[in-house]
Amino acid sequence: MPSKVSCLYVLTVVCWASALWYLSISRPSSSYVGQLAVPARKTAKSKNVTFSNIRTRPLNPHAFDFVVNEPKKCEADDPFLVILISTTHKEFDARQAIRETWGDESTFADIRVITLFLLGKNTDAVLNQMVEQESQIFHDIVVEDFVDSYHNLTLKTLMGMRWVATYCPKAKYVMKTDSDIFVNMDNLVYKLLKPTTKPRRRYFTGYVINGGPIRDMRSKWYMSRDLYPDSKYPPFCSGTGYVFSADVAELIYKTSLHTRLLHLEDVYVGLCLRKLGIHPFQNSGFNHWKMAYSLCRYRRVITVHQISPEEMHRIWNDMSSKKHLRC
Template structure:
């Protein structure tokens, strides 16, 4: 009788083979334009511990999307030091696998518990949804809510992560929110920035802080209509490519979002919620929201680097882990 590991290996191979075949077939593309994509929602099924009883006023954004895939017991055995929330899309199989095998590996640090989760919405293609379901059954690191997965719904995806932490992992100490094309220097993040041996911070938020204003050019990817955001400046916000915050902030942002008008630029929206909460994000030069040429010494000093392919992810990780003895 084949072992459980062998069966999982065969299932993994079949899943990736199906993904490669599927992605090689020419398919019509789907684009989402305008403001927030408004998904057609069924009456949600209420789940245990998914509401907060102390919210008494009527919500602007009830965020009543049901979980299509959930890992509700991920934090039951032991509260993690760090939860990693990675915004991803259905077709990014290779990126997710690269992260699992490199910096997102939950077993890397023996003295610090890390939980890694990939966040998705619902795809309009049933085949892609099914493939993600199969992937979830193998790795148990995917959470999906019942809203349309699109660029203009990235805010909903981030709020989903905040809601998940507040509901299923409230005793975690810190949260990293990032994207699937980001390389994270985990040793620098955990031991130099967060420091497990020190007292956990509260109301803490850090990343690459941006001070800017809305772009009114409709041709821009970051276009913000005046009627949606009339102010001339945004509050300080951290680039959505990667930011870190104490776990108490997850619930605070989620509750604040219920009464704050949604914006399709998720990092700006989080900044708006932080302003309402009176939390000022701290600037940290280790968070880079751009591509940076690789060198061992340079990458030892960073926390995040943007626009890293799955192949580069493996190459950088292998180099950094095999040359720990070298000094800069």
């Protein structure tokens, strides 16, 4: 017959195992691997439930840490424009082409421009190490510890908004774009933003899209009815390139904490803008498609999509060397 001591020991082990099992299934998850997942929330005890704490509890706490950061980028002088470029680990050639062309921070003598590349963490440790080394050389990379994937592009954009609100709140304007975009900086700075005029507030512009969710599961832009039941999206700007006043960065980031996440980042930003009562302005200079190169055509636009690193250099050199030619 087992002794009382041995029975007590077995009972203790079973209790600990049960407790560990319970914790493993009840702990909130912040994993965003693969498809973007909303972190599970703990159920509040009934005695603490009030209308106030229900409204203010973050739906999406964005509980990620900066693992590569440039917190002092804006300390010396408040920039006129911060450019946030969504990129992936393997796109070094694209980042370098941007650094050497339109993203060169020393292009303008009269205004300060900051260029930052946005990434998550890669599942390949070697690629993460290469990006860290690249950051030590160029000091223009920001990384948070979510998994870098297509379905996490929204997190990448929100990271950029958070960075501006935290480390560069006195910037005048922000541009969010992608690493395969050519930007006509003269048109962006002098024709659209106009440094000599009073900075705008609650301003947002780009190529405005009025559309609805695609229900075809084969589509890259598929949106399930569970995630978004409505038949129309609010007006939103194509994620290939949009510009906003820097005060909007903090507004969007804080609004996102209480807005259900969607993996289509440009649509999601549009949802946040609707909550804020900010209406994006249409600007035909923002092109979200590829456009055959012509010196005169490219002089009239702000952005062009699907530009390779080689094309980036060729276009930039041509436009820079032929400023004296008339169209």
